[in-house]
C-alpha cells in the first residue's frame with residue numbers, strides 16, 4: 001500500500017467539538033473554542049505574551065509587518081531557504097528583502113553571515129526554525145540587541161520545540177505559527193501570532209480588530225468604536241478553532257509520537273547514510289519531530305531516489321526552492337551556495353502521526369537497496 005508523504009492529523013475527537021460549535025451557533029472569530037485555544041497557546045508560549053489566532057501563518061506574518069510599521073526604505077534579513085509566506089508580507093509592505101545564507105548543518109539562518117548584511121536601514125531579522133529544529137537563537141538575539149533591530153521567529157514548523165528548555169516563539173519580539181494541514185497540529189488552514197514585545201500589545205489588539213478600537217469599546221472604555229489604523233481581517237473562525245483545540249490539548253502526545261518516528265528514521269538510516277547527511281539537532285534544543293530529511297550527494301541522486309521511491313509507492317519529496325532565485329526577482333543577482341546546494345539535494349521522508357514503525361523499517365530497507373544498487377552501478381562504470 002502506498003505510503004504518502006503526509007496524512008493530515010485526525011484524532012477522531014474533532015467532530016464533537018465541531019458539533020458543539022453548531023449547537024452554540026457562534027461561528028465567526030472569538031467564540032468559545034477560539035478563546036480556549038488562544039489561552040492554551042498562551043500557556044505553551046508565555047503567560048506574559050499575547051496570542052492571536054489567525055487564518056494562516058502568512059496572515060500572522062502580514063500582521064507582524066504591520067506591527068513593525070514597515071516602510072519602503074526598510075530592509076528585512078531572512079533566509080532564502082523558506083516558504084514564500086515568510087517573505088511575501090514584507091515585500092507587500094514595500095521592504096527590501098535581504099537574503100541570508102543558512103548554516104549547512106542545521107539548515108536555518110547562519111548568524112555568522114548576518115552581521116555583514118546589516119545596514120542603517122535594517123529593521124528586522126526573521127529566523128525560521130527549519131524542520132522544527134530551533135535555530136541559533138542566542139546568537140541572533142544578540143545581533144538584534146546590539147544593532148537595535150527586531151527579531152521575528154518563524155515557528156511555522158516548530159510548535160512545541162524548545163531551545164535551552166524554553167519554548168521557541170518566546171524569544172523574538174514576535175513569532176508566527178502555522179496550523180496548515182501539513183503541520184503537527186492543524187485546522188486545515190490556520191495560524192497564530194505571538195506578541196512578546198509588550199510595546200506592541202495594545203496595537204496588536206487594534207490590528208486584530210480590523211484597525212478599530214473595538215476592544216476598548218467592549219471593555220467600556222469608549223461609548224463607540226472607530227477605525228483608527230490600517231489593518232485587515234486576520235482572524236481564524238470558530239469552526240477552525242474548534243477543530244484545532246482537541247489537537248492542541250494533545251500536543252505533547254502528538255509531538256512525542258512524531259519524535260519516536262523521527263528517532264526510528266535516524267536509527268534505521270544510521271548504518272546506511274553518513275551521519276553528516278542526516279538531520280542535525282543540537283543537544284541544547286529539542287525539536288518537535290516535524291520533519292525528517294536526508295542530504296543526498298547531488299540533485300541527480302536525489303531525483304533518482306524520488307523516482308525509486310515512487311516505483312515502490314513511497315512518496316518522498318524535495319523542499320523549498322530558494323526564494324532569491326524565484327522568477328519574481330527577474331534575477332536577484334544574489335548567490336547563496338549552501339542554500340542552493342541544500343535545495344537541490346534535500347529529500348524529505350514521509351512523517352506523520354499515524355506512520356507505523358513497520359513502514360519506516362520498509363523505507364529504510366528501500367534506501368539500503370537503492371544505495372546498494374548505486375554502488376554496483378558505480379563499480380560498473
Ligand SMILES: Cc1ncc(COP(=O)(O)O)c(C=O)c1O
Nearest residue numbers: 056057058083085086156178180
Ligand atoms: C517556514 C514557513 N513559514 C511560513 C509558512 C506559511 O504558512 P501558512 O501556509 O500557514 O501560511 C510556511 C508553510 O509551510 C513555512 O514552512
